[in-house]
Amino acid sequence: xxxxxxxxxxxxxxxxxxxxxxxxAATITYNIIEAIIALTxxxxxxxxxxxxxxxxxxxxxxxxAAVAWQFAGRDPEKREKVALRIIAFSFFALALYVTVDxxxxxxxxxxxxxxxxxxxxxxxxxxxxxxxxxxxxxxGRELGSASAVADSKQTLLCTYxxxxxxxxxxxxxxxxxxxxxxxxxxxIAAIAxxxxxxxxxxxxxxPTPVVxxxxxxxCACCD
Numbered sequence: 001x002x003x004x005x006x007x008x009x010x011x012x013x014x015x016x017x018x019x020x021x022x023x024x025a026a027t028i029t030y031n032i033i034e035a036i037i038a039l040t041x042x043x044x045x046x047x048x049x050x051x052x053x054x055x056x057x058x059x060x061x062x063x064x065a066a067v068a069w070q071f072a073g074r075d076p077e078k079r080e081k082v083a084l085r086i087i088a089f090s091f092f093a094l095a096l097y098v099t100v101d102x103x104x105x106x107x108x109x110x111x112x113x114x115x116x117x118x119x120x121x122x123x124x125x126x127x128x129x130x131x132x133x134x135x136x137x138x139x140g141r142e143l144g145s146a147s148a149v150a151d152s153k154q155t156l157l158c159t160y161x162x163x164x165x166x167x168x169x170x171x172x173x174x175x176x177x178x179x180x181x182x183x184x185x186x187x188i189a190a191i192a193x194x195x196x197x198x199x200x201x202x203x204x205x206x207p208t209p210v211v212x213x214x215x216x217x218x219c220a221c222c223d
Contacts, residue, residue, distance in 0.1 A: 016143040017071050023136040024068045027155055030132070031057040034125060041117045046110040048185040049168045050118045052098035053161055056188070059090040063154045070147055083147040084199050087154060091196025095189040102189065105182030112181035114173035122166035129159040150199045157195050161188050 038054030041047070066086040070079040105112060133156035140148030168184025171177045 013143060016139045019139045020136060020143070020145070020148050021068060021071055023132060023139065024065075024071075024151070027132055027136070027151075028061050028065065028068075030128065031060045031158075034121065035061070037117065037121050041115055041121070045113040045115040045118065046105075047112045047115055047118060047169070047181050048098065048101040048105045049112070049165050049181045049188065050115060051101060052094065052185045052188045053122070053165050055097060056094050056158060056161055056192070059094050060154050060158060062090050063087045063151050066147070066151070070145075080145065080147045081202075084150055084202055087147065087150050088196045088200035091154075091192045091199060095192040095196065098185045098189040098192070102182035102185035105185065106179065111178045112172055113178075115169055116173070119166060119169045119173065122162045122169060125158060125162040126166060129155055129162060133159065146202050150202075153195055153198070157191060160191055164188055164191075 035054045035057035038050050038057060042050030042052075042054055063086070066083040070083040104110065133152045136155065137149055137152035140146075140152055164184045164187045168180045171180035
């Protein structure tokens with residue numbers, strides 16, 4: 001009986017690891033496209049928020065790649081700490097750059113222009129990112145992988161950033177409030193710092209494996 005349960009647990013872990021790799025691949029693909037659009041349009045519109053959003057997309061790619069590297073090894077747990085550090089440093093780098101760029105915007109250096117393309121991009125990301133984040137977080141919690149959960153929170157951060165970006169761009173487009181763009185950038189930086197600290201501490205919920213079975217289980221510590 002115990003051997004069959006153990007075998008089922010092993011099979012379940014292998015399935016979850018494969019799912020995480022697929023979610024990582026989907027995240028990388030989407031964020032590469034997102035980064036190209038956001039950075040190109042951000043440079044055209046002198047938008048600190050759009051540029052920050054694009055940089056976040058690049059950082060999400062590095063975060064997802066770190067998790068992919070972790071699960072490519074025979075013993076992913078041994079690589080987890082390094083993966084978490086990479087994710088944390090990615091958040092901090094984003095926060096630093098966007099803060100500087102946003103302050104420059106508030107000081108009147110490069111006033112942001114309206115961006116219909118940016119508004120569309122933010123709206124699409126607001127719809128796509130929560131789904132990817134939820135799916136990876138669910139698998140990561142059940143597998144007990146802190147880095148997979150941290151990466152899912154990086155993806156969830158993109159949802160928050162999309163909402164902040166959308167509001168900032170809409171205020172600028174509808175009312176001509178160019179200051180809304182760098183304010184949105186500073187909010188993006190603040191969220192990035194918090195998530196970076198959580199990843200550095202490994203505070204991503206479920207740092208140890210949950211009980212495995214042939215059915216899905218959520219982490220009891222957070223839903």
